[in-house]
Amino acid sequence: MLVPSDTIAALATPVGTSALALIRASGPMARLLVPALFAQAPLPRIAQHADYRDPQGILIDDVLFTFFAGPNSFTGEDCLEISCHGNPFIAQKILADLLARGCRSADPGEFSKRAFLSGRLDLSQAEAVMDLIHARSDQALAAANQQLRGSLGRYMAELTTRLIKTLAHIEAYIDFPDEDLPEENRQSINNDIDTLISDTARLLATSHYGALLREGIKTVILGEPNAGKSSLLNCLVGHERALVSPEPGTTRDYLEELIIIGPYWLRLIDTAGLNLTPAPLEQRGIDKSLEQATQADLFLWVIDATHPRPDLPSDFSRLLTTQNTLVVYNKCDLPVVAQSPLPQPFQSVNFSTITADGLTELQAALVNLGASFQVNVGSEVIAINARHTQALEQAQNCLQSAKLKLAQNIASELLSSDLRSALESFAQISGKIDHERILDELFASFCIGK
Amino acid sequence: MGASTLLLTGNIDTIAQMSCNPAIGGQAKGQMVREIDALGGEMAINTDVTAIQFRLLNESKGPAVRSPRAQCDKKAYQFRLKHTLELQKNLQIFQATVTGLIYKNGQVIGCQTNLDIKFMGRTVVVTTGTFLRGLMHVGQNKNEGGRLGDFSAKTLSASLLEAGIELQRLKTGTPPRLLGRSINFTGLQEQKGDAKPTLFAFHDTRDPEDLFHVEQTGERRLGWSPGSEQASCWMTYTTPASEKIVRDNLHRSAMYSGEIEGVGPRYCPSIEDKFVRFADKPRHLLFLEPEGRSTNEYYVNGLSTSLPFEVQLDLVHSIPGLEQAVLLRPAYAVEYDFAPPTQLFPWLESRKAENLFLAGQINGTSGYEEAAAQGLIAGVNAVLKVRGEDPLIIQRHEGYIGVLIDDLVTKGTIEPYRMFTSRAEHRLLFNHGSAELRLFEHSKSHKLLSDNRIGKILHKLNRVHYWQNYLENTRSGAGIWAEGIRRDKEIAKLPSELAAETAEIREEVLYRVIYAGYLERELRQVEKLKHVEKIRIPLAMDYAAIPGMRRESALKLAQFRPQNLGQASRISGVNPADISILMIQIAAQRRATEAS
Ligand SMILES: Cc1cc2nc3c(=O)[nH]c(=O)nc-3n(C[C@H](O)[C@H](O)[C@H](O)COP(=O)(O)OP(=O)(O)OC[C@H]3O[C@@H](n4cnc5c(N)ncnc54)[C@H](O)[C@@H]3O)c2cc1C
Ligand SMILES: Nc1nc2c(ncn2[C@@H]2O[C@H](COP(=O)(O)OP(=O)(O)OP(=O)(O)O)[C@@H](O)[C@H]2O)c(=O)[nH]1
Ligand SMILES: [Mg+2]
16 A cells, blocks of 8 residues: 655643643655755664754744654654744744645544554454544534634635636636637736735734734833832732842842733743843843843733833834834832833733722733734634635735736736646635636526537 | 457438437546547547538647547548448347347347347447437427337346336437428538547558548548538527417427426426526527538527427427427437336346346436447447456546446436536546557457557657656756746747657647646545455445444445445445445455465
């Protein structure tokens, strides 16, 4: 029995926060991934430590990887296992990177299926594998159906119908050259492709919001030393996670914690206090704070309300906007002083980490800010995942290449070949598309036949 | 193939009679005729030597979708083929109407005829066309028959039902025929044939005795040098008066009054349909096509209808050039039984009765080329069955014939099925010139062509590969040959030895080089699919007993009984997870048998 030759990848541990997450890739590419990712030779069965960087060289995580040479692996093929920190955000990023490098996201139960087909599991395990595929695909189906019944499904159905219409207009002139058809209108096909491209792009833009939903909104707490930043983190986390002391400059390095607020995951990051005239050691901490701040989605600017606020260093203040910043006037349990107006009309809440007064307002304000990250597609809210993104990016490439062909006046059947590939990519999201629909559309729009 | 064969027909003189327009080829169909030629069929050569007009369609587009089309002399086509059959070794022709099939233990063993003579055979191929309980309509007028002037096979249907074969009704129609000298051609636009005809048969690899110089073989078969003395077709349009006549009489049309229950093809709408469904279109194009050299009969392409005769007369007279036209035969619609083709194995044998093969219009298709392709495949498989050999199955990526049969047996059809290039996912691989090369493994392994021709095709294939390789890897001046050709589309500057090859070799090489990027993409996709196509599903698979398999999928699979995993995955309603589960079940069963 032939085993397919592509390489599949998936998260092998359940989604959620556990200490470690395991990502597995199986297939001929596994062997090539080791030098490509870690600049090391694929030595079988030796766990090695390495930095995982994306193709731009940006560090995603430090990981432990193990290469297994087929047939001595779980699936009987070459396999690569990568364990990273249990943060779902990191695991997703690594998986998306593997897909971008040419792996395919595994079907439900596909690892076990390959293991069985290559003879790694015995006959008595066959039924277990079938049950597993069944169960996993039911889960996947339920999840997919939920999405497809909703806004994503409607949006994809719309895109697909329009693509089929466009194809039918091209196919009519290929299959019925002898008919009395109206002049072929390449301009209108070009317009159709343009709107398909921009609508696909709109959908792709929601992948960031999708990532925020699944991986957490990166929220950086910043402010002057001793303002109560670490106290705020502890208060939101619900236990003493960060060190708190009356000494300014307690926090020297950043610290991250995942919390849930309303429907959102927040990746809360406590940073070293910001001083306009820092000492050398403080400067190191501030540099790290800046590194975090530049990648942040949201800011919590903590101001000690018991004395007049200092300004933020300009490197930081230029990152803040009314869309991404919430000001927290802290220590409101103590007598407060009048504050000078904020540099921008930021939202603000009065708060005390000691009495937790203002917590409800704080949470409500955070949920509001989170919602502002939604990308609205029409009147609907859509969030796509890594698999959808992969499919849509493929579709987008095909549409772009079709547009190019149109501009170069290249023959219709080649143009059509690109659009059909785009249709295949759409089908990866919305399920099998019967090509008969192209003919249905064609016969409905043109008076064809003798 | 050397099998002793009997051909029974209700009327020997109507062998290869074209019921409708005597046009062969056109989009996708033209490529299919070349595939038929590549597998040893007669259609291509018969068309080449009896055609009265040749045109290559889509000349402005790429080679993959260019299709040859020819207008034949209807009677010459028919009688030449009849003559060819008479000369065919091992073939006996006999005129008798088959009234029923003879079964024994679920197998067909022969047939019963109206002459009360029984004929026995190891395999039987049924190709009844539109004759099974054929019923013709002209307005409210009804006549039994498969074709105007022909009989209706009334009892054979019962015999198929007896074997458990389900039958349904379809309909098709044909326009009126006119007397040429009553047509006023002045003012009508002329459509001429191509000065240089594109032929259907592969003359470059053909044996001398196959060639069209029939005069020289001493057989005196009908035919002429292809492309000689081509005839013209003429174009005219319907008028507002035509539309009014049709609209005023819609209620009298057999199709609109509910007389006809069969489903008609959407790509062959009647004139009633055209006016009703496309009301904003002011006029409809019609072609006047001569039916032959030795007849003055003209076919009115585009005017298919089931209106009553007197309305047809008014309608014809409302059309420019046809004001005085004399009708020789009325337009009519015909309804007939067909056997939904999902009841067939991919080698066209019935799943209900062993050794019974069905081909042509009885399988729900429409068109001469579709029928010929199936007839050829069914015939080959009937012989292979007798010999106990593996059947011939053309894959979807090998040619239109593969797409046709796979669509029929896995998806079925609800309207008369016709081939279109858009039905083929890999049509870029199906340029008409490559048919012989694409299907070479099949023609060779089943000995469908003479040894001499097989040798010539192999030579052609080798030359094509040699040049492909040469152009992709040899430098010429500043760069690689192939890159230069792709960049400039400049074919004037070819290596001189390539220029000296035959036009067929040169064209194929250039197609493969210029479109290399696209063809490679197609081939990669084909490779991916091939592996599931190769995984055979045991015939006795008990789908209901597979653990984890969804019930709906098990039912669907049990109903269609796919031959391999590729086919299974194309059945609608069977999802990928169930295909995975099925794959494991097959592997498990295989391992269990190997172990025991
Ligand atoms: C009115 C009409 C209009 C059509 N229009 C078009 C069109 O526009 N375009 C197009 O592409 N195709 C058209 N077709 C279809 C095309 O003619 C057929 O698809 C094609 O000829 C089918 O080939 P076949 O070999 O299956 O059957 P046929 O060509 O119909 O041949 C069947 C043969 O079987 C014989 N036969 C039948 N029953 C018996 C029996 N019981 N015993 C002995 N012999 C028997 C008949 O004598 C006949 O010779 C039309 C057909 C008809 C009738
Ligand atoms: N009364 C009062 N004291 C607070 C409040 N929040 C923090 N404090 C106190 O303020 C001091 C500094 O708190 P931290 O949370 O360490 O402040 P920080 O901003 O993290 O300081 P650095 O890490 O040094 O930049 C501690 O003594 C806290 O107990 C508050 O809401 N009310
Ligand atoms: Mg601190």
